[in-house]
Amino acid sequence: MSDVTDVVTKIFEVHNINIPASRKHLFNGFIHDESNLAAIDLIIQNQNRLMGKWKMKERIADIMGQTVRILNASVGKSYEAKVDFEKWGWNDIKDFEFAGLEEAGLHYDEQTKQITGVPIQSGDIPVQFKFKIKGQEDDEPFNEKIITLIINPDPKSLWKTLESDKSDPYWKEDNVTEFAPINDRHIVVSCKRGRSHANVGSFREDHHAFKDLVGGWSIVVVSDGAGSAKISRKGSELACNEVINYFSEPALLEGFHEFDELVQDHVQNTGEETEKKIKLFAYNNLGKAAFHVHKKLEEFAKSADVPLKDLNNTLVFTLFKKYDVGYAFLSFGVGDCPMAVLDQGIKEVKNLSWIDVGEFGGGTRFITMPEIFKSDKFSTRFDFHIMEDFSYLILMSDGIYDPKFVVESSLPDIKKWKAFLEDLYGKNEDKIRVDLNPENKEITTQLSQWMDFWSPGNHDDRTLAIVF
């Protein structure tokens, strides 16, 4: 009864009607009148309904204004995101539906309470979340809130493949894959333009070469033109060709007879003396070849009237020959292209060079730098190794090394090489298998396909040469 009195008193007060003590009795009688009681009850009911409606309006406005986040999706990638009402404090939502998901390839799954599917279209998708909260009538229309769902494009779809300009004086083919006999073995090489170059229609900067020389020697060369050098594509090509030219001088290889004797000595007596002689031999012969390349690049730069650094390129090469006692390998390297030879049982790996990696990216060395010939380190750029028999001799550019070996410490690790070979043999995302078998007619196609493997952040030119 007291709230009835309160309600009427308050209404009267708002309208400046005060009940003096003398009229209290009369007032009591007034509010106890049955028809008045009914009117007051109606007022209270209406008030409550009004307040309830307002609270609902406020609550809906809160939900509409609330920032909610749904995990970003990506085109082509299976997507699952829980719609967590509890986390968002939406326990009072009694009815809801999503609209606008289908166009993006998604739907809401009632059972798992997830937005799920495989997105087909990228962009900021305005998902309509239609809802009713407790207290709203069933026949009332839904409230509509827009939740933005970010769908990333598939990074693979963003890369363009633009042809390089064939009229450029230093143009070269974007992709080359070759298979040929070499020495008493075979070689398969693939040298491909990286996605970062294809994306803007620029040129392949890697280069390679191989040849059977006189006297039973063979050679494989890889060179990587620096991305920051304007015509490094020409530099790498020149470097490879000039190494081959240098060792193609028949007179030069006659001097290699001395080496044949050294090898015999070395096998019979692995004393320090022969070791020293061999190193000196490598230094004299391969060092001269490297310097020859440097000079030729210098000459070219002069004739083309460009600074030598515009031709910046790394250079690695390995000469090998079969003896009765096994295969001998002589190598030289400047830059970050690994060379390695693996034994028949894939139990041992011998790296044929150390690689120049700077403290941070771009710290590599180039054959165009005169200082490398003067450095104390120059004599350590040569290597010599004898292996009774070998399974693979592998040379690669950093476009392969970076994604597949990542860090220097992987290179002496036979497990990493085993994994690399397994990868070549089909243990990869795209299940592309390269059958390293001379009878394999598809070998170039297979290697070329394998070379296109996807590795985020690694889209440089790729060169891989395998003697097997």
Added chain:
Amino acid sequence: MRRLPVYLLLDTSGSMTGEPIEAVKNGVQVMISSLRQNPQAIETAFISIITFDSEARQAVPLTDLASFQMVDIKATGTTCLGAGLNLVATCIDNEVAKTTAEQKGDWKPLVFIMTDGIPTDDWQAGLEEFKKRKTAFTVACAAGSGADSNLLKQITENVVSLDTADSQSISKFFSWVSASIGVTSTKVEDAGKEITGIGELPPPPSELNIVT
């Protein structure tokens, strides 16, 4: 994979209330959307948002572009730029991977600073800490006449200024930041080289004055 960390150090002091703060939020959103279309950026660029007003906080930790979601930022309080610089230094220590024998470290971070006022704290102390960290480059933007370009010059040689802190100028700044991140991510991937100065970045639009 080597990440390209990008730190945006944004002034959220009271003077940024209204149009400027809305323009900043919008600018970041547009920047992220456009970078998502760049194949190199979407794979390499990682973005962090650090705000400073009466205190500094990392609103978004270093996040890849694909997962990035902008948070709501509000303008309030004073201009503790020093605390902001200090926090960038701490975040670089915690989030940017160093190269070791077993792992390839991240690229050196890019830092973009935007402020519309004069610092109210001991900003030199924060600067001292910040300078101990290696960045590829730091760009500071003086937004409107309330900011002091000469003071920002002490933080970095790369200073740009906006005549007014209106939404058009701010959005131009962010589209230039976006282009700069795009160019840097291409450069690190393609040439394996970091950018070291403003001269290697795309030319800024006319709304941005390079402070020399």
